[in-house]
Amino acid sequence: MNLFTDIRVLVIDSLKAMQDAGELPAGLDFGHVAVEPPRDPAHGDMATNAAMVLAKPAGRKPRDIAEALSTRLSGDARVSEASVAGPGFLNLRLADAEWHRVLRAALHQRADFGRSDLGGGRGVNVEYVSANPTGPLHVGHTRGAVFGDALASLLDFVGYDVTREYYINDGGVQVDVLARSVYLRYLEAHGQAVAFEDGTYPGDYLVPVGQALKEEVGDAYVGQPEAVWLAEVRDFATDRMMRLIREDLAALGVTMDYFYSEKSLYGTGLIEEAIRALDEKGLIYEGVLEPPKGKKPEDWEPREQTLFRSTEHGDDVDRPIRKSDGSWTYFAPDIAYHYNKISRGFDELIDVFGADHGGYVKRMKAAVSALSDDRVPLDIKLTQLVKLYKDGKPFKMSKRAGTFVTMRDVVDQVGADVTRFVMLTRKNDAPLDFDFDKVLEQSKENPVFYVQYANARVHSVLRKAREAGIEVDDAVLGAAELSRLTHDMQITVAKKVAEWPRLVEIAGRTHEPHRIAFYLYDLASELHALWNRGNDEPALRFLQEDDAAASQAKIALARAVTVVISAGLGILGVTPVEEMR
């Protein structure tokens, strides 16, 4: 249940009744009528802008509409008070029973509390990570992986049919470089001295791959020209790298539904088909691009290339899809890949890219817009850089100096749960500071700890209640005398719980999973505040050993909080803990 949408229905029904009574003209658009929590809780529990939105079309003064609406809403048992304020806001105060109803819903629906039908079962494809298969995942990939995975879970929670997908860039020259690098390690495994020049990957992680290649083919490739081994070694190496990447993802708790290979596009005619589809729309032509202004490549000279008229779909300049030698640019298979996603019937597409791909957004959107005739929206989320800190000091990464920080390094040091939560404590558009020490601190300034601690505190109460012989199963708690919960701080916590379904929809609509992390921190804060008050006012403590009924009511509130924390952490991919260690 979502109390905000329930009350909005009530408001709309009242407005319709006013139309029937001739107090409002027919044919009004209620689409902009909103029911929201007011910024200042002193104003009430909910506020509606109905009077202000409808004043002009209805030809009446906002305050007059608000007064009339106020009279009708006051007649509903759920509304304890309705008052007109400011330019025409209608503030509503709800009966305590409404908050109790929310708690019961949370205890009854548990993991499903807050689920929504926003997506209406529509298919959405979330493509994320998509790192080149040339080495292990690093910190930058980690943020994209966590973000994409949480977004996918979030969309699932709000009613989408979600596919998680990884695009393997195994078709470009970078996998040839990988193959040559592995070949060097292979020669090394045969006892030869090798040198890693510029343009090869010197990382140690290829040592076992070279060794494995030796075990696979013996000395068959030693002393042979590239033509003999390149294709074979390339396949072998990319396969090994993808195994490595899958292990990295698994360590972070990320599981993909599909891995889509760029290489598999070649030779199937799909690229040609996608380009033909664009050509049929008159969007493909042979032409010469203007040189880029400012930073001009040194060897720039005008060339005729095959171009995609992406400017027709919002891009700044048209984009080449063939190099001057006639081979495809990277963009061409990517067009084909998105063409494939469209043809697989997805209703919405989401790409999660690193910030360095920002320049790629417009052309990709242009391609999808053109190929789908604007039927399939593509949202591209860019994740900004992660800056690493060690004890407050910046931690420089350098491949050359060997201080290259991999995803595995991070997960091994702080754990997958902490990594995931911290990566979501900033919106994707903002750079993120990640301090190896601070994320493990046990204090209020560490949101991961604070949320987990709230959860653990509630579970501690549940354990102690059972020891005291008080039944605290959810079914029992759901039937508890919640009318005993009347204290302001208790109602405040219940109100925060009631915001969860609304928050989830907002996060889902905006594709912003970080909102969940921030909300969970707020929710945890409210619980801690109530808990702390128990120090001064023993009557507010959750466990009242001599009064089972009172305990059950209070614990029902606490349990509802952990229901939401568990669901929220679940979306973020973080395991809720029941005990702090």
Added chain:
RNA sequence: GCACCUGUAGCUCAGCUGGAUAGAGCGCUGCCCUCCGAAGGCAGAGGCCCAAGGUUCGAAUCCUUGCAGGUGCGCCA
């Protein structure tokens, strides 16, 4: 030169399809914390929401222009 992202308290950042007196953590100030649920609690100070125009009953939020920082810009992917 152009495009995209960012600009909110001393610092790091939230801010809901535009809503009322703009929030949190840290830091700062004051009080509380021998035990009874303190890996602390309560309260307070602190703002020209980068700037200037515009749209609107109403703008941190939308539009335009400018400023500052970051990222990117044909034969790399």
